[in-house]
Amino acid sequence: MKEIRLDKYLTEMGEGTRSQIKEMARKGRITVDGIPEKKSERKIIPGQNVIAVDGRTISYAEVEYYMLCKPQGVVSATEDKRYQTVIDLISDRKRGDLFPVGRLDIDTEGLLLITNDGDLAHQLLSPKKHVDKVYYAKIDGEIPADAKKRMEEGVELEDGTLTMPASLEILEYGNPSTILLTIREGKFHQVKRMFEALGCSVVYLKRLSMGSLKLDESLQPGDYRPLTIEEIDLLKRHGKEEKTKDVK
Numbered sequence: 711m712k713e714i715r716l717d718k719y720l721t722e723m724g725e726g727t728r729s730q731i732k733e734m735a736r737k738g739r740i741t742v743d744g745i746p747e748k749k750s751e752r753k754i755i756p757g758q759n760v761i762a763v764d765g766r767t768i769s770y771a772e773v774e775y776y777m778l779c780k781p782q783g784v785v786s787a788t789e790d791k792r793y794q795t796v797i798d799l800i801s802d803r804k805r806g807d808l809f810p811v812g813r814l815d816i817d818t819e820g821l822l823l824i825t826n827d828g829d830l831a832h833q834l835l836s837p838k839k840h841v842d843k844v845y846y847a848k849i850d851g852e853i854p855a856d857a858k859k860r861m862e863e864g865v866e867l868e869d870g871t872l873t874m875p876a877s878l879e880i881l882e883y884g885n886p887s888t889i890l891l892t893i894r895e896g897k898f899h900q901v902k903r904m905f906e907a908l909g910c911s912v913v914y915l916k917r918l919s920m921g922s923l924k925l926d927e928s929l930q931p932g933d934y935r936p937l938t939i940e941e942i943d944l945l946k947r948h949g950k951e952e953k954t955k956d957v958k
Contacts, residue, residue: 809825847916854908857878
């Protein structure tokens with residue numbers, strides 16, 4: 711790995727701002743290979759030099775990937791003055807620049823990818839890629855008999871926007887009914903607005919998958935785990951594929 715500045719290393723690992731790191735070094739709180747280092751601009755090699763703050767070793771991670779089962783009441787943001795964020799839930803993260811890939815509404819649960827890999831995020835979120843997203847939902851109101859057909863043709867939302875073709879599977883009719891919906895874009899409140907256009911309302915919503923990444927069923931709301939190497943590789947390959955087929 712190439713050399714980087716000590717202050718950059720520690721800033722990326724969430725140990726403080728560059729000015730804070732400089733002050734910490736001045737006070738002798740930072741060591742490199744066991745020796746106090748007072749020059750925060752010093753070059754070090756991640757993985758080769760051992761960096762510690764107040765005797766606590768700070769390991770380096772260039773990129774991190776976490777699968778989070780987002781709970782209700784938490785916002786899909788990096789910081790918020792009013793609500794807890796999804797980043798707050800990743801308690802053992804190393805990096806200080808993680809962000810959620812896409813957004814789930816505050817009252818929506820389910821799969822959320824947390825990373826600092828901007829290239830992957832772009833591949834997964836780009837409107838040109840049409841990455842499939844599968845949602846489980848409970849629907850209040852009578853689902854029209856032609857709902858599947860209308861979803862497949864694209865639904866006109868209240869503002870006149872026409873969605874891309876989507877795939878609807880009705881698991882159970884009732885009060886509420888339960889469904890699976892696959893969409894290939896990410897408009898604001900899209901799933902809720904699509905059912906509103908059908909005269910229904912979503913009373914519970916949970917994302918189950920995004921591209922090749924499927925929510926680990928063992929994760930309860932608020933739980934998370936690092937992605938496996940296989941999951942990361944599949945996501946990167948999936949994200950680079952131009953998807954041209956309509957949802958069937």
